[in-house]
Amino acid sequence: MELVERALAGDRRALGQLLRRVEDGTAEGREALRLLYPRSGRAHVVGVTGTPGSGKSTLVSQLALGLRQRQRTVAIVPVDPSSPLSGGALLGDRIRMQELAGDPGVFIKSMAAREALGGLAETTADVVAVLDAVGHDVIMIETVGVGQAEVDVVRTAHTTLVVLVPGLGDDIQAMKAGLLEVADLFVINKADREGADTLARQIRAMLALGAPMDRPPPILLTVATTGQGVEAVLAEIDAHWRYLVESSQLVRRAQEQARRRVLELARTALLARLSRQLGGSGLLEEQVAAVAARQLDPYTAAERLVEAVLPSP
Amino acid sequence: MELVERALAGDRRALGQLLRRVEDGTAEGREALRLLYPRSGRAHVVGVTGTPGSGKSTLVSQLALGLRQRQRTVAIVPVDPSSPLSGGALLGDRIRMQELAGDPGVFIKSMAAREALGGLAETTADVVAVLDAVGHDVIMIETVGVGQAEVDVVRTAHTTLVVLVPGLGDDIQAMKAGLLEVADLFVINKADREGADTLARQIRAMLALGAPMDRPPPILLTVATTGQGVEAVLAEIDAHWRYLVESSQLVRRAQEQARRRVLELARTALLARLSRQLGGSGLLEEQVAAVAARQLDPYTAAERLVEAVLPSP
Numbered sequence: 001m002e003l004v005e006r007a008l009a010g011d012r013r014a015l016g017q018l019l020r021r022v023e024d025g026t027a028e029g030r031e032a033l034r035l036l037y038p039r040s041g042r043a044h045v046v047g048v049t050g051t052p053g054s055g056k057s058t059l060v061s062q063l064a065l066g067l068r069q070r071q072r073t074v075a076i077v078p079v080d081p082s083s084p085l086s087g088g089a090l091l092g093d094r095i096r097m098q099e100l101a102g103d104p105g106v107f108i109k110s111m112a113a114r115e116a117l118g119g120l121a122e123t124t125a126d127v128v129a130v131l132d133a134v135g136h137d138v139i140m141i142e143t144v145g146v147g148q149a150e151v152d153v154v155r156t157a158h159t160t161l162v163v164l165v166p167g168l169g170d171d172i173q174a175m176k177a178g179l180l181e182v183a184d185l186f187v188i189n190k191a192d193r194e195g196a197d198t199l200a201r202q203i204r205a206m207l208a209l210g211a212p213m214d215r216p217p218p219i220l221l222t223v224a225t226t227g228q229g230v231e232a233v234l235a236e237i238d239a240h241w242r243y244l245v246e247s248s249q250l251v252r253r254a255q256e257q258a259r260r261r262v263l264e265l266a267r268t269a270l271l272a273r274l275s276r277q278l279g280g281s282g283l284l285e286e287q288v289a290a291v292a293a294r295q296l297d298p299y300t301a302a303e304r305l306v307e308a309v310l311p312s313p
Numbered sequence: 314m315e316l317v318e319r320a321l322a323g324d325r326r327a328l329g330q331l332l333r334r335v336e337d338g339t340a341e342g343r344e345a346l347r348l349l350y351p352r353s354g355r356a357h358v359v360g361v362t363g364t365p366g367s368g369k370s371t372l373v374s375q376l377a378l379g380l381r382q383r384q385r386t387v388a389i390v391p392v393d394p395s396s397p398l399s400g401g402a403l404l405g406d407r408i409r410m411q412e413l414a415g416d417p418g419v420f421i422k423s424m425a426a427r428e429a430l431g432g433l434a435e436t437t438a439d440v441v442a443v444l445d446a447v448g449h450d451v452i453m454i455e456t457v458g459v460g461q462a463e464v465d466v467v468r469t470a471h472t473t474l475v476v477l478v479p480g481l482g483d484d485i486q487a488m489k490a491g492l493l494e495v496a497d498l499f500v501i502n503k504a505d506r507e508g509a510d511t512l513a514r515q516i517r518a519m520l521a522l523g524a525p526m527d528r529p530p531p532i533l534l535t536v537a538t539t540g541q542g543v544e545a546v547l548a549e550i551d552a553h554w555r556y557l558v559e560s561s562q563l564v565r566r567a568q569e570q571a572r573r574r575v576l577e578l579a580r581t582a583l584l585a586r587l588s589r590q591l592g593g594s595g596l597l598e599e600q601v602a603a604v605a606a607r608q609l610d611p612y613t614a615a616e617r618l619v620e621a622v623l624p625s626p
Contacts, residue, residue, distance in 0.1 A: 030612055037610035129610075251605075258604035258611065262597075263584065265615030270583035271576065273623055284575075291571035292564075297350035297442075298571065299343055302578030310586055310623055 004032050007134050008039075012107065015134060019109050022126050033126055036133035041254070043075075043132035044241050047157030049143040049150050049182075054163045055189045059224040059233075060142045061100060066234045068105055072137040076100075079111045079124055079143045079153050107136065121152040122264060125257075128156065154182055156257065158250065159240045161233070162217075163187045164203075166195030180206055183217045184240050187233055191221035215243055277309045317345050320447050321352075325420065328447060332422050335439050346439055349446035354567070356388075356445035357554050360470030362456045362463050362495075367476045368502040372537040372546075373455045374413060379547045381418055385450040389413075392424040392437055392466050393457045420449065434465040435577060438570075441469065467495055469570065471563065472553045474546070475530075476500045477516075479508030493519055496530045497553050500546055504534035528556055590622045 003021075006014035021029035046063075048056055057078070064074045100106045109131065111124055124141060131139050141157055143150040154160045162183040186203055188196050200219050207216055218236050222229035244250040278284050287301035316334075319327035334342035359376075361369055370391070377387045413419045422444065424437055437454060444452050454470055456463040467473045475496040499516055501509050513532045520529055531549050535542035557563040591597050600614040 034610045034613055038607050041607040255601065255605040258614075259601045261611040262601055262604055262614045262618065263588075265611050266587055266618045267580050267584040269615050269619045270587060270623065271580040273619065274579055274583060275576075288568065288572045288575055291575055292568040294351050294354040297347045298574040298578050300347055301571075301575045302582050305575065305579045306582045306586065310583065 001028070001032060001035060003028070004035050007130075008036075010104075010134075012104070015107065015130075016109075019127055019130060022130055023111070023123055025123075029126075033129065036130055039133035040129045041132065043128075043136050043139050044159065044237075045128055045132070045139045045141065045157045046237055047141045047143070047154030047160040047182075048163060049154050049160065050163030050187075051165065052144060054165045055224045056142055056144075056163050059163060059187065059189055059222060059230070060140050062224050062227055062230045063140065063234060063237075064100055064106055065227075066230055067138050068103060070234075073105045073107075073135065075107045075109065075128075075131040075136040075139045077109050077111060077124060077127060077131070077139065077141045079120065079141060079150075107131065119152070119264075121156060122261070124153055125156045125261065151182055158244055158253065159184045159237055161185045161187055161237075163189050164199060165190045166193045166199045180210065184215075185217050185233070185236050186219040187229075188219065188221045189224050191229065192223050196221055214247070215240075274305060274309050278305060281308075283308055314341070314345060314348060316341070317348050320443075321349075323417075323447075325417070328420065328443075329422075332440055332443055335443055336424070336436055338436075342439075346442065349443055352446035353442040354445065356441075356449050356452050357472065357550075358441055358445070358452045358454065358470045359550055360454045360456070360467030360473040360495075361476060362467050362473065363476030363500075364478065365457060367478045368537045369455055369457075369476050372474075372476060372500065372502055372535060372543070373453050375535075375537050375540050375543045376453065376547060376550075377413055377419055378540075379543055380451050381416060383547075386418040386420075386448065388420045388422065388441075388444040388449040388452045390422050390424060390437060390440060390444070390452060390454045391457075392433065392454060392463075420444065432465070432577075434469060435574070437466055438469045438574065464495055471557055471566065472497045472550055474498045474500050474550075476502050477512060478503045479506045479512045493523065497528075498530050498546070498549050499532040500542075501532065501534050502537050504542065505536050509534055527560070528553075587618060587622050591618060594621075596621055 003014050003018050007018045018029075018032050022033055023029070048060055050056055060076060060078075064076060067074050100108070109127060111120065111127065128139050128141065141153060143153055160182050162180075162185070164186065166188060180203075186200075188199055188203075190196075200221070203219055207213070220229055220232050220236060222233060224230065244253070275284075284305060287296070287304055290296040291298050291301050316327050316331050320331045331342075331345050335346055336342070361373055363369055373389060373391075377389060380387050413421070422440060424433065424440065441452050441454065454466060456466055473495050475493075475498070477499065479501060493516075499513075501512055501516075503509075513534070516532055520526070533542060533545050533549060535546060537543065557566070588597075597618060600609070600617055603609040604611050604614050
């Protein structure tokens, strides 16, 4: 495939086109993924999530600059699961573009929620696999907000940073929001504000309440706008990678993710098969109408459709 | 089924047990749903979402009190999609419990995310169907946060309230977060704070930017702690219901929801069938290992599994 070869040769425009096809799930995108998947699995995938307004974008830009100084190539994938209908790019993007513009070692690919067959986490995983395969050393997935969709997205990362800011009541909210459990590393950004130490103490207290951890997440303080503390974060990201490798967790995670992914895709493929096989028979419309009219519960209706395609042995 | 009959007769403990079985997706729960589904479809389902800290719980309590004064029975379903691992109940619940405690016309059923087969939106829809079937006039689904999961949950409602508060930069965030599109009614709570009028203007401006609407959502101001403005919200909720009935949107929504629901359940049922049929063959493990080792892309692996169970015609 020409687009794949050009992307592998470092053609950024070709890479952009390829990613769009992968994102859209076109036949060409699938084929590209098939070709590129065996080349993936080398990159360190870092998820960055946290409360809105915590300065995630700025922090990610600073981390990217630091990685570039270490001669590592970087891809940034901002993900906005909360804009299902607008599908627009993220706010901070234009600013970041300027900072990192012109550096051939940095590639940025925004993702927005869409009514695709696969969920956003799945599509993001595909995009990450391609960015990985074409040779990026570090891929940073950056989310907005703190909902379940964000948690799903960051679960595909090797290392997850949770970014919080002092002085927002929302911090506790964020921790309640399941983020506590996914964090490999806490970053308290805007740490020049009052309350940074208090917040660090609160995080430690909440961690202490939970189950004992093999590796309690470090808590680091940064001021992303000035770059303060960013080097320490980079060091911890590297330390976490070494931990994953040495504890064999990297292998275990890859297996878990492969299982989840394959089953999810099988589910979707089966549904497509179902729609195709039922197409024109009118059975689907019949069942939907019965459920809408409350004559039938949705489970029984679904079971009838499945039986029609794949009779019980 | 005895539990169903007791729940229909108004036994609250039986209803609680029944809902737990429905939530857990047990065989008994499915059977209960099958029996009760034809009795559902009468209740007005109201979704309440918005930024954390906007006072949603207090507002919902006040709305419930107002509905009770109008002799209507009420169920409240607080949903917390952001606590996938803790699975705990919501913060405001204990306070609310006290306010409404002892009123047999109010039933509260909390929902937390779980690693269930169906998603939270699906399970919530089942729970709502049961609460509807046993005779609640109004069912209020209340979410925390503003992510995609929340949007999915409120999509199952007839009428969606988006609650915002003045003076948080987060408000704009919330609107960006796809909530603008799902709102049937905006409520600016804590409207005694500075900035309520500014916020109302901002919402109006954002609505004006979007596509023309058949029924632009009204924007109401409340102070839920004192009850101020709550009557007007109740009146608008009723007005929206009348609009849905008169514009035939109620029927159309029911059909759309039935379709989405049946297809989603068929997908899950097919996957269960797949797992069962592949069980012991080792094919699943083989494919997962190949994907984890990056020898194979997940799409090809999934396709092989599907072919094994349901060969292409």
